[in-house]
Amino acid sequence: MNERIGIVWFRQDLRLHDNEALTEALKNCTSIIPVYIFDERVFRGKTRFGFPKTGKYRAKFIVESVRDLKSSLQKRGSDLVVRTGKPEEEIFKIARQCRSSWIFCNRERTREELDVQDALEHKLWSIGQEIRFSRGKMLYYTADLPFPITHTPDVFSYFRKEVERIVGIREPLPIPKEPFNEIPADLKIDNIPTIEDFGHELFESDERSVYPFVGGESEALKILKNYFYETQNPKSYRDSKNDFKLSNLSTKFSPWLAQGCLSPKVVYQELKNFEFRNGKNKSTLELFHDLMYRDFLRFMGKKHGDTIFTKGGIIQYPNANLREDWTLFHIWKDGRTGIPIIDANMRELNLTGYISSRGRQNVASFLVNDLHLSWQMGAEYFESKLIDYDPCSNWVNWNLVAGLAYNHKEDRHINVLAVAKRLDPNGAYVRKWLPELQSLPKDRIHKLEDFSSEELKNLNFKIGADYPRAMISLER
Numbered sequence: 300m301n302e303r304i305g306i307v308w309f310r311q312d313l314r315l316h317d318n319e320a321l322t323e324a325l326k327n328c329t330s331i332i333p334v335y336i337f338d339e340r341v342f343r344g345k346t347r348f349g350f351p352k353t354g355k356y357r358a359k360f361i362v363e364s365v366r367d368l369k370s371s372l373q374k375r376g377s378d379l380v381v382r383t384g385k386p387e388e389e390i391f392k393i394a395r396q397c398r399s400s401w402i403f404c405n406r407e408r409t410r411e412e413l414d415v416q417d418a419l420e421h422k423l424w425s426i427g428q429e430i431r432f433s434r435g436k437m438l439y440y441t442a443d444l445p446f447p448i449t450h451t452p453d454v455f456s457y458f459r460k461e462v463e464r465i466v467g468i469r470e471p472l473p474i475p476k477e478p479f480n481e482i483p484a485d486l487k488i489d490n491i492p493t494i495e496d497f498g499h500e501l502f503e504s505d506e507r508s509v510y511p512f513v514g515g516e517s518e519a520l521k522i523l524k525n526y527f528y529e530t531q532n533p534k535s536y537r538d539s540k541n542d543f544k545l546s547n548l549s550t551k552f553s554p555w556l557a558q559g560c561l562s563p564k565v566v567y568q569e570l571k572n573f574e575f576r577n578g579k580n581k582s583t584l585e586l587f588h589d590l591m592y593r594d595f596l597r598f599m600g601k602k603h604g605d606t607i608f609t610k611g612g613i614i615q616y617p618n619a620n621l622r623e624d625w626t627l628f629h630i631w632k633d634g635r636t637g638i639p640i641i642d643a644n645m646r647e648l649n650l651t652g653y654i655s656s657r658g659r660q661n662v663a664s665f666l667v668n669d670l671h672l673s674w675q676m677g678a679e680y681f682e683s684k685l686i687d688y689d690p691c692s693n694w695v696n697w698n699l700v701a702g703l704a705y706n707h708k709e710d711r712h713i714n715v716l717a718v719a720k721r722l723d724p725n726g727a728y729v730r731k732w733l734p735e736l737q738s739l740p741k742d743r744i745h746k747l748e749d750f751s752s753e754e755l756k757n758l759n760f761k762i763g764a765d766y767p768r769a770m771i772s773l774e775r
């Protein structure tokens with residue numbers, strides 16, 4: 300074979316297993332150059348409402364993931380070329396210098412990621428090179444669906460029924476066995492930046508965090524093995540994902556799935572192995588459906604394009620009651636609403652970058668349906684803070700909470716007090732994140748307005764001083 304150099308541009312596929320772009324490059328090229336670009340707009344930029352685009356938890360997770368990838372490549376005789384800047388410029392420079400034949404990468408589908416890959420593609424044409432796109436984020440392939448993307452059902456239950464019965468999930472690709480080539484000596488490899496380079500201070504994880512999230516494929520494969528081989532948690536997945544005290548039992552796969560350190564097809568494969576060893580039940584089925592739901596949101600993003608980010612959402616019908624009130628927003632964001640369950644959720648998010656699915660629904664519904672604040676402010680704040688941020692999972696879920704997607708028939712207005720009393724009956728979750736409430740009786744911790752002034756005096760507790768007064772009454 301004539302010399303053919305392939306650049307493998309790692310994006311949200313920071314792994315060697317089940318990596319189509321890498322496998323394709325190895326198959327079609329005589330040598331490969333693995334590259335990761337820290338996009339300065341993503342790591343140093345701000346969202347429209349002015350939040351850091353990538354907060355410190357996700358920045359740390361990505362840096363760790365890139366380090367792990369580099370180390371895996373080095374073990375195979377290669378390395379990871381790293382740059383900070385604009386991918387369309389940095390990769391272009393590398394392609395020109397190395398006279399590569401192609402750039403291999405996974406295709407992204409949302410606006411900012413699309414703009415970057417389009418800009419790179421245009422530049423590459425000027426030097427006779429092109430991008431070869433692969434897929435890597437999902438269980439299902441668009442080509443395998445029984446309908447074109449434009450006809451994807453907008454309601455998950457319809458989507459699931461149409462897909463589940465007839466579409467198989469393809470086998471994941473193995474980690475390539477062959478040794479890789481060395482990086483050309485004249486190509487600078489460069490060091491991986493630290494989070495300090497992106498303006499964040501180094502920090503220790505909060506010891507109350509539900510999981511010590513460390514980025515990288517190696518950690519992803521460890522958590523995967525642990526979940527399916529060392530625990531019986533898949534059997535009670537259904538209960539744990541809806542319960543604050545059990546929320547530490549949900550999979551916690553989301554950050555690794557979001558950065559592509561873990562392939563969803565491999566999760567599915569291990570789920571099937573678990574069912575083979577231990578039997579199927581409603582929980583194992585629900586876990587499969589949640590992974591499928593993640594795909595569904597991505598198909599929604601693909602079908603409805605940029606609308607998922609706009610005020611009117613997928614249905615293109617803005618809710619005129621929502622406002623951009625920064626005073627109220629700051630109270631919500633900082634966890635000072637005086638509603639313990641909301642404040643506990645927001646403080647957990649602020650201190651760890653993660654909250655359970657139930658917690659996300661709670662605070663999102665409270666922002667939109669109780670405070671009547673702009674859902675886009677909430678979505679952007681999540682984008683900044685979440686360790687597992689993924690454009691479609693985040694923005695389409697917010698569309699759903701705000702009633703801006705088609706399957707919004709059910710009442711999306713969550714009664715957060717009822718949820719708190721049902722799922723955190725002894726207030727253990729709330730006390731974990733709001734230590735200032737430790738002295739209050741456990742079974743009444745969710746609604747401080749119910750305490751008489753006499754009771755509060757006896758408890759030596761001052762509402763307004765020890766803990767904020769509830770910003771609104773939640774009686775409905």
Ligand SMILES: Cc1cc2nc3c(=O)[nH]c(=O)nc-3n(C[C@H](O)[C@H](O)[C@H](O)COP(=O)(O)OP(=O)(O)OC[C@H]3O[C@@H](n4cnc5c(N)ncnc54)[C@H](O)[C@@H]3O)c2cc1C
Nearest residue numbers: 549550551552553589593655656659687688689692693696
């Ligand atoms: C307003 C809002 C914003 C969200 N933003 C994100 C986001 O940016 N990134 C993200 O990965 N998830 C997001 N979610 C979905 C969900 O909350 C998280 O995927 C889940 O809490 C992650 O924890 P886990 O891995 O333990 O999930 P588990 O409960 O163990 O679920 C297993 C996997 O299924 C998928 N999944 C489960 N529920 C959902 C769901 N509702 N939507 C999409 N995928 C799901 C995830 O990949 C998850 O890792 C959001 C939910 C809401 C309501």
